[in-house]
Amino acid sequence: MTRTSPDHKARTPLLSRPAVRRFLPFVLISAVALIFIFENRSDVEIRLLVPVVTMPLWGALLIAWALGMLACVLAMRRRSSRHSRQSR
Template sequence: MTQASTDKTHRSFLSRPAVRRLIPFTLITAVALVFIFENRSSVEIRLLVPIVTMPLWGALLIAWALGMLACLFTVRRRSDRHARRQGL
């Protein structure tokens, strides 16, 4: 039996790097979504010029989604930059 095959059989699911990065993301997302959907009152929000009345959970959900998009673009851009640097 080779060393590579024994490493795969003894590696637990939680020891994989992708899974270790996914666990905090999942926990933070779950807590954020519970917080968002518990805030159901209506609020007035000023969007540059107009004032909009909407449920607070909707505003929080929009802010959370924009934050997730910003994080996605930042992580993707950082990994592309590292790949180009190593290719030189």
């Protein structure tokens, strides 16, 4: 027989927590993207408006991935600040 006190909180399973459910797809997609990035190791020429740069493909993909993550963070931050202003 288990005893439960009135102030004992029931623990929710890890995967049913909202924060984990939002974070899990991010982790899975990032892992697949990073595997794809580091598997592409050949050198490529990339045109940056005027100059042509030769660099490893993994470097270009990593820069694009990092810029995408930055854009996502900024969009989420902006959306959360907009929602907090509307709820007042």
